[in-house]
Amino acid sequence: MDNDVSAGSTTTILGHLALGITLLAFGLGYTEVIDGVTAASAVSLATYVGGLALFIAGLLAFRDGDTFTGTAFAALGAFWFTWGVGADTQVSANAAGLFLLLFALVALSLTLGASAGAPLTRGAYGLLFVAMLLLAIAQFGDSGGLAKVGGWFAAAGGLVAWYAATAALAHWPTVLPRRAAGRGVTATG
DSSP states (O other), rough: TTTTTTOOOHHHHHHHHHHHHHHHHHHHHHOOOOOTGGGGGGHHHIIIIIIHHHHHHHHHHTTTTTTHHHHHHHHHHHHHHHHTTTTOOOOOHHHHHEEEEEHHHHHHHHHHTTTTTTTHHHHHHHHHHHHHHHHHHHHHTHHHHHHHHHHHHHHHHHHHHHHHHHHHHTBBBOOOOOOOTSOOOOOOO
């Protein structure tokens, strides 16, 4: 199989699909770009798809001996489940900011841990880290504008995770082709 086309494991595909659609819905809710849709609109999706499905995908990855994917999906499943279940709970802005900041650190660990992995995986976790960090700062500073920017990063991360899963299913390329060294356009004169 071509190195530029990802086959992906069933567990990884399921996890990236669950992360992708949950993160996309969550992010679009924060951007408020769709009339009447807020981050709270993603609560059920976050609880069951992002929380339960992602956590189960993490357990399956552990069973298959994939420690990194198991850790990533189980941790993110715990995040989404906690966020979804606690969405109606009244907490201070600082407590909400701390929750997001702690999971930003988890996303940073996943980004750094994926350094040898697929570029799409690193990209999705990197965008998740930036989104969580911006949303945490927005909570601490009561900044709706910064929360919208964080929402766009979350939505972009969701699209990257979704594409990673779809590319694995459809056997699409996951990296841009590179030109061979010394094979560029030459000037004639």
